[in-house]
Amino acid sequence: MKPRHNNQLAHSLPQLQNLVKRDPPSYKDEVRQQYSHYRTLYAQPSEYTSDKFEELIMFLANVCKHYDFKDQFIQDCMELLKSQAHVLTADTRLCICRALIMMRNKGLLEPLPLLELYFGMFRVKFDKNLREFLKQHIIADIKNTNQKTKSTKLNNTLQNFMFTVLKDSDTQAAKQSLDCVVALYQKQVWNDAKTVNVIATACFHPEVKVMATAVKFFLGCDEEPQQNDSDSDSDSDAPDLKDALMTHKINKKSRKRQRWLENIKKKAKKAKKSDKAPSFNFSALHLIHDPQTMAEKLLKRLEKLNERFEVKLMILNLISRLIGVHQLILFNFYPIILRYVQPHQREVTKLLQYAAQACHELVPPDILEPVVKAVANNFVSERNSVEVMTVGLNAIREICSRAPLAIGEDLLQDLVMYRTFRDKNVSTAARSIVALYRQVNPELLKRKYRARPTAEQQETIHLKKYGQTVAADFVSGAEVLNEDSGNDEDDSDEEQPNDSEDGEWIDVSHSEDEAPAERPEEDDENDDCEESDEEEDVEYDDEEGDCGEDDEAGDEADGPARKKLRKEGADENTPVLSLEERREKAKMISSTRILSQKEFQKVRAAQLAKKVNVALPRRFVKKKNGTPTETVLDPESGLIVDSALRKETVALRDIEKLSKNLKNDKAARLASIQAGREGREKYGGYKQKKAEYASLSNKQKRKTKSYNMIKHKARSKVKRSFRDKQQALKVSLKKIIKHKY
Known part of the structure; x- marks a missing residue:
């Protein structure tokens, strides 16, 4: 009505x-x-x-x-x-x-006509609030449209239209469109290769703002994933039922609070039911179709770019990541880095980081060797500060961990000499290089710097030649299993103490007589091989694996090995399998049966034992030269050479890392200066005054007068004799002493 x-x-x-x-x-x-x-x-x-x-x-x-x-x-x-x-x-x-x-x-x-209209509204000048409002609506509308089911036809139409706007001559329209595409990729709405490659084309936009936005996307999408997104409807934002029940128990009971509690229970129940599989964000750099062409165009753009240094750094960072991730060959990139490898260069640590990121095993050593030499000559020198030397050694270590052939034997020996430097930061950085090449290629080190090899190193250490690849054809460590699959199942319970069913750490102990596999870097100076003379090469007996020891010492070293064999229930005359025999047995077991989870646990326990147990002297094994397997190092040690396990990026903290804080840094000096000023009188000369409120003396008044008024007195002082000056000084000193005391 x-x-x-x-x-x-x-x-x-x-x-x-x-x-x-x-x-x-x-x-x-x-x-x-x-x-x-x-x-x-x-x-x-x-x-x-x-x-x-x-x-x-x-x-x-x-x-x-x-x-x-x-x-x-x-x-x-x-x-x-x-x-x-x-x-x-x-x-x-x-x-x-x-x-x-x-x-x-x-x-x-319909969404398409409205979105096309709003993209055209981005061209409106001097209305920032409208552009931000429209951008938020476009992102939310496309996300809501694809929330339940993805409409492929609609997405293709919208993507094609948005991609044409990215090529618009209007800077604001292109910038806002690019922001929308980047936001939709980060919200996992448009995360396909087509979207990534269109953003890649924006890296060559003539406007610097658009180009910088696209470059930042590739640099930041993997490092800083969106967290706590207000528009996200993920189950991780579900309310905590336990806290809600405690709050309801304490606070005053009411109908409104009861309804609030019931809603939380419903949301918690719904979140518990929807246990979705975890979604993994694939790196955007891997989805680029033609990374070689993209890197070459970026390098060409960089050479002609006349913008701020920060923009050049971003482009250098992106090129280095493309080279490292896709293992590109771009020889012109390294001479550009060499221009800036100087200690006084601004952001030099980032440039060293980019140089390390651009290294991989397929880059010829002749190309990388000038970079390593430039870092060594400009940074690793006693005329520089300890911070500069530490940064240089850390950068060389990061480069060599990705390309072990980048350094020569002579330069490596020079860097190793800094392991006994007076400053701990420099010595620790040099020892990290020694630890790296103990794992990668001990032959480049002098014999006195090589640690006693472990059982794992004896099997895996091998320096691959340039361009060489080795494919694994068996499970490493499978030789510890019995050839009969039934026996392993029966013996699994007996050997359970060495396994870890829950995935916990395995405690592997060794005899006190045995030396540890790899001692900490700080204790390298206590090596038995170095106590005699550090400048003298110690002969390393290939047959016994000991540092310059005679046969008697070698026999003593064999005692723990024999004790270990006796402890395991084996006869002293039982032959130990050689490296080739262990490899053949592992191949046979890996190719003839499917390993169970308990067997994999047993293999992992054996591999872990090899990391800490010293290798048996070679007199116990048959002398057969087998082909070593591909080097795969422990990820936790930080010395990863295998490209499959190597990180895509280099952390800046690995280059700037200082093991010990400096005492003479700027903050410490300023603190000591401020502490010394406490309780001290204010700096300034002594001024003679009769009293607190007394007038100025004639001498003080003369300072404010013009020269013409006092020049006759100045002239008289010049004509005074030495005796007159002496008497005047005496009177003046008496007055000062009398006034002061």
């Missing part, structure tokens, strides 16, 4: 809107009247800026779905934005955009 005073509804649009929602047919005439009023104002462009026009637009947007003029109203709003967007005021544009979004949310509009 209509209200009694219908004429009041014309002046109260919110009241009429409320009534229309309850009973639309009853108020058809009143809405028609307001629509006629809107058409009158629409025909007069001068009325577009009036408050009445904006109120009518919002009113009709709320109620038009109940009437037949909705299509005409939507068309009018869209035509108004297309033709008059640059003429309308900011408030009017924002009002019309909100009205269209409201009708889109009610299902009156």
